[in-house]
Amino acid sequence: GENVEQHPSTLSVQEGDSAVIKCTYSDSASNYFPWYKQELGKGPQLIIDIRSNVGEKKDQRIAVTLNKTAKHFSLHITETQPEDSAVYFCAASKRSQGNLIFGKGTKLSVKP
Amino acid sequence: GAGVSQSPSNKVTEKGKDVELRCDPISGHTALYWYRQSLGQGLEFLIYFQGNSAPDKSGLPSDRFSAERTGGSVSTLTIQRTQQEDSAVYLCASSLTGSSNQPQHFGDGTRLSIL
Numbered sequence: 001g002e003n004v005e006q007h008p009s010t011l012s013v014q015e016g017d018s019a020v021i022k023c024t025y026s027d028s029a030s031n032y033f034p035w036y037k038q039e040l041g042k043g044p045q046l047i048i049d050i051r052s053n054v055g056e057k058k059d060q061r062i063a064v065t066l067n068k069t070a071k072h073f074s075l076h077i078t079e080t081q082p083e084d085s086a087v088y089f090c091a092a093s094k095r096s097q098g099n100l101i102f103g104k105g106t107k108l109s110v111k112p
Numbered sequence: 113g114a115g116v117s118q119s120p121s122n123k124v125t126e127k128g129k130d131v132e133l134r135c136d137p138i139s140g141h142t143a144l145y146w147y148r149q150s151l152g153q154g155l156e157f158l159i160y161f162q163g164n165s166a167p168d169k170s171g172l173p174s175d176r177f178s179a180e181r182t183g184g185s186v187s188t189l190t191i192q193r194t195q196q197e198d199s200a201v202y203l204c205a206s207s208l209t210g211s212s213n214q215p216q217h218f219g220d221g222t223r224l225s226i227l
Contacts (some may be wrong), residue, residue, distance in 0.1 A: 006154075014175060031212060032212050034216070042220050043116070043218035046215050051213050089154060091155075093214055095211040097212065098160050098211070099147075099160050100147075100157070100216060102154040102156075
């Protein structure tokens with residue numbers, strides 16, 4: 001079955017710097033890759049997603065890139081702010097199944 | 113409300129007791145998912161409902177776990193004879209359809225503690 005690996009597990013940056021989180025997946029049939037932000041005591045919140053027919057997608061300070069050949073995708077956050085501090089999860093799913101397979105998460109700390 | 117609603121938000125119970133967790137999906141969403149999140153871990157898929165189709169139960173960890181979805185809306189996850197390893201946050205999500213590239217929207221979960 002699908003396996004999603006996520007790195008790093010923790011990431012600390014200074015306010016204003018960029019943050020990059022990387023994920024790899026194993027099943028070449030996967031075609032949908034969302035990213036979630038989870039704050040303490042809350043459920044995961046979808047922040048951006050990308051489908052396999054697209055290589056890059058941007059939404060203000062957040063961007064995601066997808067390399068289907070290498071089977072990896074990355075989240076880029078520019079001009080980080082303290083309120084970006086949270087745990088970020090990547091996930092993957094494929095056409096034949098509805099559920100998401102998640103990475104183990106990255107705890108991002110943005111220091112003012 | 114506009115989002116996915118789960119109740120209770122917290123549940124503490126003794127080992128061996130049965131528990132029921134409830135999920136109210138976003139109105140109009142035909143697909144509903146249950147996931148489990150253990151402390152400091154990622155999310156583990158449990159079960160998936162899509163419309164009137166038979167649910168995908170492939171993620172349920174044992175036969176003590178079951179779920180229903182009545183009337184295509186509200187879902188209940190039941191854990192019988194709870195064990196300490198069942199302690200986790202149980203998260204529910206819904207999406208407009210069951211298509212793999214439809215965004216899933218999560219509730220805030222039920223934090224289950226087994227004493």
